[in-house]
Structure formats: structure tokens, C-alpha cells
Amino acid sequence: xxxxxxxxxxxxxxxxxxxxxxxxxxxxxxxxxxxxxxxxxxxxxxxxxxxxxxxxxxxxxxxxxxxxxxxxxxxxxxxxxxxxxxxxxxxxxxxxxxxxxxxxxxxxxxxxxxxxxxxxxxxxxxxxxxxxxxxxxxxxxxxxxxxxxxxxxxxxxxxxxxxxxxxxxxxxxxxxxxxxxxxxxxxxxxxxxxxxxxxxxxxxxxxxxxxxxxxxxxxxxxxxxxxxxxxxxxxxxxxxxxxxxxxxxxxxxxxxxxxxxxxxxxxxxxxxxxxxxxxxxxxxxxxxxxxxxxxxxxxxxxxxxxxxxxxxxxxxx
Amino acid sequence: xxxxxxxxxxxxxxxxxxxxxxxxxxxxxxxxxxxxxxxxxxxxxxxxxxxxxxxxxxxxxxxxxxxxxxxxxxxxxxxxxxxxxxxxxxxxxxxxxxxxxxxxxxxxxxxxxxxxxxxxxxxxxxxxxxxxxxxxxxxxxxxxxxxxxxxxxxxxxxxxxxxxxxxxxxxxxxxxxxxxxxxxxxxxxxxxxxxxxxxxxxxxxxxxxxxxxxxxxxxxxxxxxxxxxxxxxxxxxxxxxxxxxxxxxxxxxxxxxxxxxxxxxxxxxxxxxxxxxxxxxxxxxxxxxxxxxxxxxxxxxxxx
Ligand SMILES: Nc1ncnc2c1ncn2[C@@H]1O[C@H](COP(=O)(O)OP(=O)(O)O)[C@@H](O)[C@H]1O
Ligand SMILES: [Mg+2]
Numbered sequence: 001x002x003x004x005x006x007x008x009x010x011x012x013x014x015x016x017x018x019x020x021x022x023x024x025x026x027x028x029x030x031x032x033x034x035x036x037x038x039x040x041x042x043x044x045x046x047x048x049x050x051x052x053x054x055x056x057x058x059x060x061x062x063x064x065x066x067x068x069x070x071x072x073x074x075x076x077x078x079x080x081x082x083x084x085x086x087x088x089x090x091x092x093x094x095x096x097x098x099x100x101x102x103x104x105x106x107x108x109x110x111x112x113x114x115x116x117x118x119x120x121x122x123x124x125x126x127x128x129x130x131x132x133x134x135x136x137x138x139x140x141x142x143x144x145x146x147x148x149x150x151x152x153x154x155x156x157x158x159x160x161x162x163x164x165x166x167x168x169x170x171x172x173x174x175x176x177x178x179x180x181x182x183x184x185x186x187x188x189x190x191x192x193x194x195x196x197x198x199x200x201x202x203x204x205x206x207x208x209x210x211x212x213x214x215x216x217x218x219x220x221x222x223x224x225x226x227x228x229x230x231x232x233x234x235x236x237x238x239x240x241x242x243x244x245x246x247x248x249x250x251x252x253x254x255x256x257x258x259x260x261x262x263x264x265x266x267x268x269x270x271x272x273x274x275x276x277x278x279x280x281x282x283x284x285x286x287x288x289x290x291x292x293x294x295x296x297x298x299x300x301x302x303x304x305x306x307x308x309x310x311x312x313x314x315x316x317x
Numbered sequence: 318x319x320x321x322x323x324x325x326x327x328x329x330x331x332x333x334x335x336x337x338x339x340x341x342x343x344x345x346x347x348x349x350x351x352x353x354x355x356x357x358x359x360x361x362x363x364x365x366x367x368x369x370x371x372x373x374x375x376x377x378x379x380x381x382x383x384x385x386x387x388x389x390x391x392x393x394x395x396x397x398x399x400x401x402x403x404x405x406x407x408x409x410x411x412x413x414x415x416x417x418x419x420x421x422x423x424x425x426x427x428x429x430x431x432x433x434x435x436x437x438x439x440x441x442x443x444x445x446x447x448x449x450x451x452x453x454x455x456x457x458x459x460x461x462x463x464x465x466x467x468x469x470x471x472x473x474x475x476x477x478x479x480x481x482x483x484x485x486x487x488x489x490x491x492x493x494x495x496x497x498x499x500x501x502x503x504x505x506x507x508x509x510x511x512x513x514x515x516x517x518x519x520x521x522x523x524x525x526x527x528x529x530x531x532x533x534x535x536x537x538x539x540x541x542x543x544x545x546x547x548x549x550x551x552x553x554x555x556x557x558x559x560x561x562x563x564x565x566x567x568x569x570x571x572x573x574x575x576x577x578x579x580x581x582x583x584x585x586x587x588x589x590x591x592x593x594x595x596x597x598x599x600x601x602x603x604x605x606x607x608x609x610x611x612x613x614x615x616x617x618x619x620x621x
Contacts, residue, residue, distance in 0.1 A: 111420075205457040205521070208415060209471035209528055210447030219470055223461035 048297065055291030058284060067285040076292050081257050082172075082267030083241055083296065089176030089261070090240040094183050095233050101184070102191035107217060118192065125185035133249030136178040141169025141250065148173065148262040159259050166264045170252035173261040178246050183236030190232025194225040227311040234307040238300055241271075248272035270296040364391035364562040365431040365531040367412055367449070372426035373591075374407050374416060381407045383591035384426075387581055389532070394554055394563045396573035396600065399583030400615070404592030405566045406454075408583070409534050412564065413449035414442040430531070447475070450530035454537045456517035458509035458524070465505040467520055468492060471528035487527050495523035496553050515546025522553065526561075533557060535565040539572065551576045570616065574604055582612045 063071045101121060105114045145167060152163035198221045206216040247269050254265035268276070270292045278289060367389040374382040382404035389395045389412075397405045410416040411424055414435060428435050435445045458467045468488045472479045479487075488505070492498040497519040501512070509520050518538055525533060535554075539547040554576050557563060567573050573580055581597040596609050607613045 199457075201453060201455055201457040202459060204415060204418065204451075205453065205459065205524075206470070206474075207418060208413065208446055208451035208453075209474060209524065210443050211471075211474045212443050215474045219459060219462075219473075223459070226461075 048294075051290060051294035051297055055287060055294045058287035058291040061284055061287075065284055066288055067281070072288060072291060075288065076270070076295050078255050078257050078267040079270045079273050079292055080295055080299065083269040083271070083299065085172060085259070085267070086175050086179060086243075086247060086269050087237050087240040089172065090179035090183055091233060091237055093176060093180035094187055094236060094240075095229075097180070098184050098188035098232075098236075099191055099229060101188045102195050103217060103221070105188075105192055106195040107213065107221065121185050121188055123185075124181060125189075129182065129243060129245045130249070132178050132182055133246040136174055136246060136250040137170065140177060141171075141174050143169070144171070144174050144177070145169045151262055160261045162260045163262055164264075165262045166252065168252065168264070170250055170264070171262050172251065172266045175247055175251050175266075176261070178250060179240040179243055182243065182246065183239050186239065187229075187232045187236040190235065191225060191229045194228035195221050198224045226314055230307055230311055230314075234304055237303055241269075241296065241300055241303070243269075244271040244275045248275045270299075364560065365448070366391050366429075367532055367562060367564070368429040369408075369412070370427045370429070372408070372411060372424070372428060374404065374411055375423045375425075376407075376419065377421040380591040382411075383593045385594045387594055387597045389562055389564050390579065391562045392558055392560075393578040394558050394565060394576055395579040395581060395597075396577035397564060397566045397581050397583060398568070398570065398573050398615075399592070399595075400585070401568065402588065402592070403583040403585040405583055406536050407592075409451075409536055409564060409566055412532070412534055413451055414445045415451065417442065443475070447471075447528055448530050449532040449534060450525035450528065452518070452521050452525055452533065452535040452538045454540055456514060456521050456541065458512070458517050458520050460508065460510040462509060463506045464492075464501050464509045464512070464520060467509040468523050468527050470524060474528075488523075491523040491527040492520075494526055494553075494557070495519040496549060496556075497523055513546070515542045515549060518542060518546070518550060519553065522550075522557075526557070530561070532562040532564070535563065537566050537568060540568065547572070570604075574600060580604070582607075582609075582615060584611055584615070 058066065058072055061072070063069060066072060066075065068075060101117070105118050105121075109117065145165070148161075148163075148165040148169070148171065151161040152165040155161040156163055202220040202224065203216055206219045211219060248271075251266050251268060251272060252264050253268040253272075255267060256265065257267055258265065274289045274293060278286070281289060368387075369389075370386050372382065372385045373380065385408055397409065399405055407416060412428060416422050416424060424436060430445070430448060434440070435449075459470060462470065465488055468491050469479075469484050472484055472487060489498060489502075492501060497516060500516060501507075501520075509517065512520060518541070522533075522538075539550050542550065551572065554563060554565065558578075565577065567576075577600045579597060580600040580603040582595045582603060583592050584595045585592040595611050596603070596607065598608070603612060604616055607616060
């Protein structure tokens with residue numbers, strides 16, 4: 001989507017540069033748009049073809065030929081699970097926070113504070129993920145240890161806090177938190193943009209009925225921004241699903257499928273698994289890693305598709 | 318009507334809004350209660366009087382409206398006329414404390430709703446807006462809501478729990494009151510944005526009356542509508558004044574003459590100067606024997 005916007009702008013500039021000849025400008029513009037669209041499609045197809053052809057040998061190989069002596073499905077399933085768990089956890093934490101931050105900036109904070117906070121949140125996006133990884137393992141992880149201990153003691157009856165709580169902090173919960181911080185800027189930037197575009201006449205319409213600020217937000221700003229916020233959340237989810245370095249550094253991995261968020265034994269994620277195992281792999285093992293990449297690609301496409309369905313359903317009433 | 322007080326009407330709303338445009342009001346002095354009751358109006362319910370005293374309105378440093386003192390009488394339609402940019406909208410928005418929502422905007426002077434200073438200390442602007450409703454120049458139904466939910470929207474604010482049955486009754490009554498019921502009763506669950514412009518404006522009127530305000534402010538409610546829809550709204554206004562105090566801004570002289578009881582003429586000396594009230598009187602007086610030369614020029618110029 002972002003690609004589309006930039007190319008469209010380029011197209012417009014091209015069109016404008018062609019001077020008074022409107023028809024020629026139009027033609028250049030529409031050609032540029034078509035070229036851009038085809039390029040994106042070609043890229044997508046190219047990536048998919050690469051993943052399928054390179055991953056295919058692993059998909060068809062028998063269990064004994066594969067690195068760990070297990071079938072590809074049982075190899076990839078825990079990774080796919082870990083990927084989705086980390087992504088969903090990050091979303092659960094980040095999306096409400098991003099919406100709150102966006103509302104605070106656009107509708108609650110005085111102008112000066114709003115601007116400063118906006119800059120600060122944007123700056124979070126400029127931090128490389130390796131730094132987040134280091135921060136997670138050296139700062140957030142250790143800080144989370146007593147909290148996770150507490151969660152185990154008080155809420156241990158919930159499967160997600162079953163424990164035993166990690167004493168290093170290299171848990172799925174910490175990964176989720178770090179990913180949440182990483183995707184916060186993009187989600188809140190999208191939310192901020194759309195919230196600030198809520199038509200004044202709608203907001204005033206609510207206020208003229210005696211709505212408090214929160215009621216005004218609930219009846220006008222949130223419904224107006226809903227589908228864009230969902231799109232923004234999907235952008236964030238895409239980033240969380242594909243995040244490699246931060247997860248690879250922080251997470252203590254044992255494989256297996258578990259919802260337990262605070263223990264030392266976690267499933268890895270697809271991207272982190274590729275990064276950690278690629279250097280020592282050769283032959284069919286590489287094909288297997290690429291095939292897991294194909295699964296990640298499919299997961300990402302599926303989430304985007306689902307998001308689109310949600311948006312479409314919320315618009316047709 | 319007792320018990321509908323501006324102060325402490327809603328427990329959760331004790332803190333005044335801290336919009337940028339803090340008003341710089343003098344405290345309300347003792348007020349002569351009900352100094353301007355409308356005698357002889359037969360009304361189902363007694364509407365309230367709005368009185369502006371020495372009202373000055375600003376956008377930042379820009380002085381938009383200067384020293385307006387006038388009374389908007391209950392159960393009557395008061396038209397605000399005058400050339401564009403003379404501050405009619407600005408003045409109207411000060412009457413329900415919408416003006417201060419504009420960043421940097423401020424108010425000086427006093428406005429009384431049945432003797433109570435709506436800018437007094439401790440008065441909650443949200444409570445003021447419940448009592449003084451507003452219909453805007455552009456119809457602005459909530460686009461994601463159904464027709465039903467649009468009308469019921471205000472009932473969900475503050476009021477706490479309104480039962481479904483009560484809500485149904487209020488929605489029907491308001492839509493009937495807005496002369497819209499027959500047109501929409503079979504599609505209450507359809508989006509309000511699917512209606513025609515005139516229907517949307519009547520929906521907005523229904524929405525405004527559903528919370529039973531005392532006063533209705535209308536800012537050129539027909540300017541975006543065709544003549545048929547305009548006449549429908551004018552008929553409706555004539556109905557509504559039995560229950561409400563109505564102030565309507567219009568740039569249409571015929572409309573002011575047709576639809577209003579009193580007329581206030583605003584003018585400004587030159588662009589960049591503040592607008593001010595030239596005179597207010599019965600509509601008949603303003604249109605046939607104005608006291609001021611300016612008024613006569615404006616009224617006859619536009620009429621002729
Ligand atoms: N939001 C605003 N910010 C600054 N100036 C404004 C704003 N709204 C209106 N004004 C100015 O206040 C004056 C009165 O405007 P307005 O009340 O809209 O006039 P009218 O409704 O009579 O046409 C005009 O000079 C206008 O430019
Ligand atoms: Mg106006």
C-alpha cells in the first residue's frame with residue numbers, strides 16, 4: 001500500500017511536469033500507475049515463486065532426510081504457532097495503547113505536549129531492531145522477572161501464567177512487550193492521522209447534543225477511524241510476525257507448543273528460527289528453512305486477507 | 318421543567334472543560350428572574366428565555382463580535398440576519414458554549430438562560446449544550462449510524478440507562494416532530510447518510526430535539542437545501558416553536574420574513590472590524606419600519 005502511494009505521487013509529479021498538455025500528462029500518469037501496479041504484482045509473484053521452488057524439495061522430502069529427522073509439518077508447526085503467538089500478543093498490547101496514544105495526541109493533550117509526544121513515539125520507529133533486542137534481554141527481561149514471578153503466584157491457574165517463571169526474563173511475554181513497543185509507532189501513526197481527520201462537523205454535532213469529550217470520541221472519532229486503525233494494526237502485525245533480530249536475541253527456545261508466556265521453554269518464531277539456523281545449514285536444511293519462509297508468507301497474506309474482510313464487513317451494514 | 322439545572326446536573330461532570338478558549342467572564346450578578354416572559358403564547362411547555370448582555374466574542378486577538386445585548390424570547394422564532402462575515406454564526410455558537418471549542422476563542426459578557434448565567438463559574442458546558450441544542454448549516458448525521466441510532470445518539474450521552482422501549486418512543490416522537498417519520502419508518506436501521514439532504518437536515522433536527530433541549534439554535538439550516546426541502550423545514554420550525562425557543566440564522570430575507578417572529582439585524586462597518594447588533598424588533602417592524610437607516614438599506618436592498 002505504501003509503495004502505491006509513493007509511486008502515485010511520482011506519477012503525479014511526472015504528469016505535472018509535462019506542462020499544459022493535459023492529455024499527455026494523463027497518459028503518462030496512467031502508464032506510470034499501471035507500471036507501478038504491475039511491478040508490485042511481479043515482485044509478489046516473484047517472491048512466491050522463489051519460496052515455492054526453493055522450498056519444494058523440503059516439502060516433498062521424507063522425514064529421515066530432513067535435518068531433525070521429523071516431518072516438515074511437525075517441524076514448522078511449533079514455529080508457526082510461536083510466530084502467531086508473539087504477533088497476537090504484541091497486537092493485544094500495542095493496539096489499545098496505540099489508540100490511546102493517538103487519541104491523547106489528537107484530542108486530549110494541549111498542542112505543545114501533543115507535538116512532543118508525537119515526536120517521541122515516531123522516534124521509537126527509528127530505533128533498529130537489534131537495539132530493541134539488546135534492550136529486551138538486558139533491561140526489560142530482568143525487570144520483568146519479579147513481575148512474572150508475581151503473575152505465576154497470583155494468576156498461575158491461568159494456562160498463560162502457569163510458569164515456572166523464568167529467572168532470566170527471556171520469555172514470550174517479554175518478546176510480546178518488545179514487539180509491542182516496536183509496532184506502537186506505526187499503529188499509532190496511522191491512528192493519529194485518521195483521528196485527526198475526523199470531520200469537525202461530526203465532532204461538533206456530537207458536542208452540540210451534550211456529549212462529553214469521551215462520548216464525542218466514541219460516537220464520531222472511533223467509528224470514523226475504525227477501518228484505518230484496523231489497517232494500521234495489520235501493518236504492525238506484519239512487522240511483528242516478520243521480526244527477526246529482537247526475537248532471536250531475547251527468546252529462550254525449546255521448541256514445542258505452549259501458551260505459557262512466562263516460562264523458560266518457548267516455541268521459536270519462523271523468522272528468528274531462520275536467522276539462528278541459516279549460518280549452519282546446508283543442502284536440504286536450507287530448503288526447509290525457505291519452506292518455513294513460505295509458511296510465514298502465507299500467514300502474512302492470510303492476516304491481510306482477514307483484515308480486509310473485517311474492514312469490508314464493518315463498512316457494509 | 319424544574320430540576321433541569323445547569324449546575325450539578327450530571328454528577329460526573331463537575332470539572333469545567335479546559336478548552337483553550339477559557340472565557341473571561343465577570344461573575345453573574347443577581348439576575349431579575351423571568352424579566353422577559355412571553356405573555357400570551359399558548360404552549361404545551363414553557364420554553365426558556367436566552368438573554369445576551371454585552372457579549373463580545375474573539376478568535377485569538379481578532380474581535381469578531383462586539384457588545385451584543387439582546388433577548389431571545391421563548392416560544393418564538395428569532396431570526397438573525399446580516400451580511401456574510403458579520404458574526405451571526407459566531408454569536409449563535411456562543412449561546413450554547415460551542416464558541417469556546419474553537420482553539421483560541423474567547424467570550425466576554427454574560428448570557429443567561431432563564432436567569433442563570435451559562436458562563437457562570439462551575440457551570441458545565443456539556444450541561445449547557447444539552448439544554449441549548451444546535452442544528453448546523455451542513456446536515457451532519459453520524460455516517461456510521463443508522464437512522465434510529467442517529468436520533469437516539471444523544472439519549473446515550475450522560476442520561477445513563479434509557480430503556481429500549483423509552484428510546485423507541487422518543488425516536489418515534491422526535492422523527493414525527495421533525496416530519497420525517499413517514500418517510501423513514503420502514504428503514505430505521507438504514508444509514509442516516511443514505512437520506513437526501515433535506516431528510517438529513519430533518520434527521521438532525523430530530524436528533525437535536527430527542528434530548529429535549531429548551532432552546533434550538535439553527536445556523537442557516539436550509540442553505541444546503543432545495544426550495545421544497547426548505548419549505549418543509551420552515552413548516553417544521555413553525556411547529557417547533559410551540560415547544561422551544563428558537564434562534565435561526567438565515568441569509569434569506571424571505572425566510573426571515575416568513576418564518577420568524579423577531580428579527581435581529583447584524584452588521585459590520587468594514588471587513589476586519591467586529592460585527593455588532595444594529596437592531597432587534599418584531600419581524601414586521603424590522604421589515605416595514607426599521608429604526609436604523611442601515612437596516613432599511615439592507616432589508617430593502619435584499620428584498621427589492
Ligand atoms: N474559526 C475561526 N477562526 C478565526 N476567525 C473566524 C473563525 N470563524 C469565523 N471567523 C471570523 O469571524 C467573523 C465572523 O464570522 P461568522 O460568525 O462566521 O460570520 P457569519 O456567520 O455572519 O457569516 C468573520 O470575520 C470570520 O472570518
Ligand atoms: Mg455563518
